[in-house]
Amino acid sequence: MxxxxxxxxxxxxxxxxxxxxxxxxxxxxxxxxxxxxxxxxxxxxxxxxxxxxxxxxxxxxxxxxRGGFDPVLSGKLGEKNIDGTPYYRQKNLELGIPTWYGIDITAGYNHLEGEKLNSSDTKGGLYSFGISVPLAKNLLYDKRxxxxxxxxxxxxxxxxxxxxxxxxxxxxxxxxxxxxxxxxxxxxxQAKAVEINRKRLHLIKKTFEYGERAAIDTVEAQSQLQSFELKxxxxxxxxxxxxxxxxxxxxxxxxxxxxxxxxxxxxxxxxxxxxxxxxxxxxxxxxxxxxxxxxxxxxxxxxxxxxxSERRLKWQSFLPKLDFMYNFFNKENYPSDYLPLFDNNFQYGLKLEIPVFQREAKANYxxxxxxxxxxxxxxxxxxxxxxxxxxxxxxxxxxxxxxxxxxxxxxxxxxxxxxxxxxxxxxxxxxxxxxxxxxxxxxxxxxxxxxxxxxxxxxxxxxxxxxxxxxx
Known part of the structure; x- marks a missing residue:
């Protein structure tokens, strides 16, 4: 309104x-x-x-x-064909699971075939299981x-x-x-006072008419009544x-x-x-x-x-960003060979980032x-x-x-x-x-x-x- x-x-x-x-x-x-x-x-x-x-x-x-810790299921389906040449056909399904301690776990299946694949691509069906671990920044505390x-x-x-x-x-x-x-x-x-004074004025007027009160008394009573009426x-x-x-x-x-x-x-x-x-x-x-x-x-x-909590998060910016990533692969219809981890069917990466002056980190902290x-x-x-x-x-x-x-x-x-x-x-x-x-x-x-x-x-x-x- x-x-x-x-x-x-x-x-x-x-x-x-x-x-x-x-x-x-x-x-x-x-x-x-x-x-x-x-x-x-x-x-x-x-x-x-x-x-x-x-x-x-x-x-x-x-x-x-809490949604920051929700598992994410993703899928991808694609194909490329030029002049009758099938470059690639791809089917991909992946599940990502974020955990409390900043570690991310992934599992997926990828099927790829075609005549113009990249040399680093694996043809056929490929299962994968991976893990990403922050070794410095975001290990003890992160934004999630x-x-x-x-x-x-x-x-x-x-x-x-x-x-x-x-x-x-x-x-x-x-x-x-x-x-x-x-x-x-x-x-x-005040209403009660008005009522009392009205009765008093009426009584004094009567006594004045009988000659028992002076005329000035009626004026006095009238003034008192009017005062209370105003109030x-x-x-x-x-x-x-x-x-x-x-x-x-x-x-x-x-x-x-x-x-x-x-x-x-x-x-x-x-x-x-x-x-x-x-x-x-x-x-x-x-x-x-x-x-x-x-x-x-x-x-x-x-x-x-x-x-x-915000201070702890800002303190993480002083640490170098050092992330380790490891993926284990297994081709479809092939026997699994898990160990040793760095012997066969694997991929790993190590990434390091260090701000030189850290002026932003210092100011935020x-x-x-x-x-x-x-x-x-x-x-x-x-x-x-x-x-x-x-x-x-x-x-x-x-x-x-x-x-x-x-x-x-x-x-x-x-x-x-x-x-x-x-x-x-x-x-x-x-x-x-x-x-x-x-x-x-x-x-x-x-x-x-x-x-x-x-x-x-x-x-x-x-x-x-x-x-x-x-x-x-």
């Missing part, structure tokens, strides 16, 4: 939700719990699917690397083995990376959910925005966007989360967590193995070593980053837990002050201005209480999903 289409869709969603919340009280509504939401993200979000496909691609890379090793390391590297990315996606999704819950609870708080509209807008943000994570199994066509409310409350009782156990778990066991460090360790050193620096930085993150999340969690207790007490105290002020007002010992002032502070304290709870849950989630990135 193009950007223009997405904008139209978001605009339509906004209008739809606005209509439902303002005028759709008769419509059915849906609730969405945090567990259901995370399950949807895990199973249907495109990024989660993409990360799973990346792991499958890494498995396929191993299969492709390096590709397979690197593919295996890359699989573990990819699995670690995709696990970290998946957990980051789930962390973002869960925190988005609790921000949505926070905005909904604040909206409910309610702002809270409602924030809730709508967070609902739109939530929709970014909602997808169907056919990779289509999940359209919200009904009222949708949070199925969980901030106060019901298990984090308030479980956070101490989570903190205790991290006392025994070694940063070296984090999947991000596993990623860099596997990358080190890949770079080390130095670059391979420097890449290993770079990865070592990256690993050290990542360890330090993880240490700081863990300590930061732990400190945040502990601090917000204390703030929750303080903000709750603060809210309760303001609630008591408001109740006391209302009692004094009913006895004629206070004013509506003081009641409104107490009420404003109580609402602000309650909003602060909701906000601190959300911050606590978000810090808890950061630490919880960080724990998921540690290997056993």
């Amino acid at each position: 193009n950007l223009k289409g997405m904008k139209k869709q978001n605009k339509a969603l906004f209008i739809l939700i606005f209509f439902f919340f303002q005028y759709g009280t008769a419509q059915d509504s849906l609730t969405l719990s945090a567990q259901e939401f995370i399950s949807i993200v895990k199973n249907y979000h495109p990024l989660a699917m993409k990360y799973q496909l990346q792991n499958k691609i890494a498995h396929s890379e191993i299969t492709r690397a 083995r390096a590709m397979l090793d690197q593919a295996k390391f890359a699989l573990k590297m990819t699995e670690a990376e995709q696990s970290v990315l998946t957990n980051e996606l789930l962390l973002e999704a869960e925190n988005t959910y609790w921000e949505w819950v926070q905005n909904f609870e604040i909206y409910q708080l 309610q509209k702002e809270a409602y807008l924030n809730f709508i925005k967070s609902t739109q943000q939530l929709q970014l994570f909602l997808w169907k199994d056919n990779r289509e966007i999940y359209e919200i066509t009904q009222l949708i409310y949070p199925g969980d409350n901030l106060s019901d989360h298990s984090a308030y009782s479980d956070f101490e156990f989570l903190l205790r778990e991290f006392r025994n967590k070694e940063v070296n066991n984090h999947l991000s460090i596993l990623y860099y360790n596997q990358k080190h193995y890949i770079l080390e 130095q670059m391979a070593k420097m890449k290993i050193e770079q990865n070592s620096f990256d690993t050290q930085l990542k360890k330090r980053e993880l240490d700081i993150k863990i300590e930061t999340y732990k400190n945040e969690l502990t601090n917000y837990q204390i703030q929750i207790s303080l903000s709750q007490n603060n809210f309760v105290n303001y609630q008591k002050l408001l109740t006391a002020e209302e009692t004094k007002y009913s006895n004629g010992e206070s004013s509506l201005f003081l009641i409104n002032s107490r009420e404003n502070k109580m609402i602000d304290a309650q909003e602060k209480f909701i906000s601190v709870r959300t911050k606590f849950l978000k810090s808890y989630n950061k630490l919880k999903w960080m724990k998921e990135n540690f290997t056993l």
Whole structure:
């Protein structure tokens, strides 16, 4: 879907939700719990699917690397005839078998006949068995083995990376959910305040009509109501925005966007989360967590193995290329005579190549070593980053837990002050201005209480999903 289409869709969603919340009280509504939401993200979000496909691609890379050791069967059929003279007719079948240690084994059958053959060609049927052995370069390590090793390391590297990315996606999704819950609870708080102040204004107007209150009290009550109505509209807008943000994570199994066509409310409350009782156990778990066991460090360790494999391969370039090749032949319908190997029916070759200056080999080897050193620096930085993150999340969690207790007490105290002020007002010992002032502070304290709870849950989630990135 193009950007223009997405904008139209978001605009339509906004209008739809606005209509439902303002005028759709008769419509059915849906609730969405945090567990259901995370399950949807895990199973249907495109990024989660993409990360799973990346792991499958890494498995396929191993299969492709193993293809370098696959036997190769080849055949050849040919004939040459000029002016009725049959120069040659040839049938050839050969099987090549590469082995792990760089040795190649071949076996074949060749049938050749004609009147214009080369003097080195053997007429008739000829069986052959051959072997090619690197005696220096590529004996201990070669490109085929390096590709397979690197593919295996890359699989573990990819699995670690995709696990970290998946957990980051789930962390973002869960925190988005609790921000949505926070905005909904604040909206409910402001809606309740509006309802209370409407009743208060109605009551004060009645008492003014009976001559028990001054006219200025109706103005005071009206101003307070309008203030809360403005806050309610702002809270409602924030809730709508967070609902739109939530929709970014909602997808169907056919990779289509999940359209919200009904009222949708949070199925969980901030106060019901298990984090308030479980956070101490989570903190205790991290006392025994070694940063070296984090999947991000596993990623860099596997990358080190890949770079080390490349270094070993580059080191082979310093060795001279010395290859030995031997073929044993046996003519068709002739008895076999295998031994001694260099007595009859054989072919061998010895090939030597030595780069004079080896400048390319030196440069490649130095670059391979420097890449290993770079990865070592990256690993050290990542360890330090993880240490700081863990300590930061732990400190945040502990601090917000204390703030929750303080903000709750603060809210309760303001609630008591408001109740006391209302009692004094009913006895004629206070004013509506003081009641409104107490009420404003109580609402602000309650909003602060909701906000601190959300911050606590978000810090808890950061630490919880960080724990998921540690290997056993």
